[in-house]
Amino acid sequence: MLAYTQSGKVLELIDTGKSGGEGTVYNIKGYPNRVVKIYNKASDAKSREEKINAMCEMSESSTFKNSELTKDIAWPMSPIYDKKNNFIGFGMPAIQSSIELEDLYVYPHNPSRSSAVSIYNRVTALISLCDTIKKVHSIKQIIGDENPNNIKITQSFEAKLLDVDSYHISYRDKKYKCPVCAPGYVAPELAKKCKGTTYEEAPGETFTEYTDRFSLAIHIFRMLCNGAHPYSSKVAKKKVGSTPAPKPIDHKVEKGECIYFNNSKGMEPPPYVPDFNSFPEYIKNLFKRAFVDGNNAPEKRPSETEWKVALTKFRSELVPCKKDKNHYHHKSLNFCPYCEADKRYKESKGNRLSTSIQARTPALQASQHSYSNHTYQYPTTPTTTSSNSPQKSSSFTFWVITIITAILSVVLLGSLVLPNMYNAIADNNSTITTIGVIGGIISGLIGTISYNLAWSFGRYKGGAFPWYDYLLSFLCCIGFSFGFGLIMGIVYIIFYLIIAFIILGIIGFILGG
Template sequence: MTERTVYDESGTPIVLSGPVKKGGEGEMYLTKTPEHLCAKLYYERRMTQLLQAKIAAMVRNSPVDVKPETRRAGPRGSALAWPISLLYDSPLGSRSFVGYLMPLIDTTLYMEAHRFFDPDDRIRLFGGGFSWRYLLTAAYNLASVMTDIHSRGHCIGDVSSRNLLVARTAAVAIIDCDSFQILDTENDRVFYSRVGTGEYLPPELQGVDFGKEDVDRYASDLFGLGVLVFRFLMGGVHPFQASGEGVSGAHSIEQKIQKGKFAYLASDPSVAPPKFAYDYRIIPASLQDLFYRCFVEGISHPAARPPAEEWKRVILSELMEIRHCSANPNHWYGRHLTACPWCAYEETGDPFPRWVRTPEPPAPADETVESGGEPEEMPAIEASPAELVLPAPHITIHDVARDIVIPYSLVLNNRGDMRLFGTAESTVPWITVNPGDFTCDETIALTLDINTGDMDEKDFQKAKIRIFSNGGNAEAIVFVSLQPDS
């Protein structure tokens, strides 16, 4: 590898080593200072003022989860390979744009999504350790990241399993972010996405030449999200992978999407899902409703497709009540089922067999591939699930005045490898919990605003804070004694 020095927007030198990967637009480099970032440098023939303006708009308008202090994409937190600074060929003055800095996504931890939703790949890598619970969690994390992207007015555009990476903890990362549709809030303009993957595009965009047409991709993102969630939960099968008279003459997935025939409707005998597909009844009714709106109503009415925030909320609700099989520790299934659906499979065909793949020694640090690189083909073991720990479940506050608000920090810990997420609520009107919805890698402090002015006349008050999460549920008891009225 050779070294090269470039400069960020403030003129600070950034020492690069590489290139470690070459693509159609440019080359990827590792950074020596700081080590948790990498750089994409464009080929000179790709340089345009429009490209520079787009990257600058991305730096100014980052999704809410992209924060400077958490740039590194570890095995818990989900990540975006999002530009955080433009790079130049000289420190100040007359200088030329050459590329951008972005978070380093360690692809010894993250692999392309198809390796997880395809049962053969998943079992080869993990045994049965990456369970349906983990797949549901990966779907939740994807919906969460897309929610953050949409909240800033951006769209992914090229939604596909190629741009989506998954870690053994079910964290997700999205790469090739410079191909996104970007909203430039400062100049009130949109930079449209010029790429797309046919299997994840809705019928109205099949065959569109994105290089020539400016097409808003919001509704397309929602269709692609539905496809990815479906594939995570249904063993990699595409929702429009079907046979029958209803799709006669349609030989590709793209052609079947144009036909608009969702194969999992009992009322439509003209199409049938593949024989190797899971029984659709494993999908909870709440998620079946979202799939119906996305793939049936949403075929001709794009506005009917559920937004990412709704996918996130519904999946979280199902995760909080997921069931665990007593016969096989790797079998997890929806709360709506009375028996484990995976136990019905022969041992050789079980998508989540009892055994778990043991780890191999990690690759040396200098073999880590930057975001967008080809993942190392190495097995990974099951990550321990999130585990909610409440260090101080009893809160006692003595001798406080009335008509004041007392802030109190309730600390939650996560003892597992997976990200903890959940909700918290108070049983009384005089306590407000912020945030009500939370995510946590290791530790988070919820703020309890205790408003003594809303209490009744008793001098001693008691309340509960109920916490529901994918790592278990807990309760904190709050005791407050008030000063007697003078």
């Protein structure tokens, strides 16, 4: 397929097989870091042309370039035309990831579909998401629809954003309103305003930085709570008296009825949700501002910067669970809330929770008719991927292999290399050679242990160790071993220099006297 730039340059497009309801994505021959989105319908292209041109012009500003936004966001960079000069789509940065945000918290985990992602790495992804959203806000633009299907996560747990052409854009005194929002992520003030109309046709302000903050808080809660929506609940086992029928999620959002802060008679959190009180106060307080204080005062919702600071602190205070390598919890706890959630889930008598978002939070679908037909549908099953993380090994395997390698290495050094080195330095002094060999062996082992405990990348990435950790652990062993020899040599030289100076001083004193 051929397409054309605004200047008339011909582009050869290659089908990627990635097609949605609105458009199809193509690679560009000769441009590996760029892709093109072609709208499936001419009417969609026509309705978006002015907005896409505005976004492309915006990308040329110094403010936009300084934000480095295109590293993480598939922002429109150039309009694309057919041979008749009809606008048909736009070029954008290529985002290389097939993992969607919700793939990280599907519960219960299905090993046949994807690899489990540790709590530690989930927090890492959230920190990156905060940074990425901040980039959009730094150029005074609004996301609007923070559909988790449009948030991609890379192998290193960095967040990338797609479907940017639906964003809520302001440019040269004109607004191009976001036309959609995933159910369950609609801020209460927006839900109230848009009843009976569409997001584009609603009068006045619709999406704002505060509605983005609401959606971000939903993402953070679901990531930390095994995918549960903060407004979802179930009938309590030991209910007292009559229990009202469950309300749709969006209705609860409008009323600010978050079960973790408001007492809902006869209702309780889903069994797979970790104990909310297991989170530190600074995390719970931010959720309270997002879902309670922010219900009637949107400006009280935490910003992405506040969330990043709190999540970074939280990650530094996480400790690994002793039973499950993917579980981490706050250091103040003497139990694992995720293990307890797993136990409650297995013991629950209700139907087995599906891995789909619909089954996990069915009320998300219930209120779609209340707003407009411009809403996204959740997939019946999550997008699958072969792996959610790069090839890494467990802590046990890493330690066994590196320690055995270190022992073999220092034994070979101690028998073949170090004796000759110290004999040369100390002129065959057996005492110095023995001290040097033993010290070199011990130092090599210390080097490996020090790297594994304090400097390894896996230590700070959820306890999973990439291949280069093995190499660096080995190099630390060799480096420490020879480093001891270098220090011994320097000490040896300094010692003899001191002796020489003392002897020369004595001789000088005698001759002078």
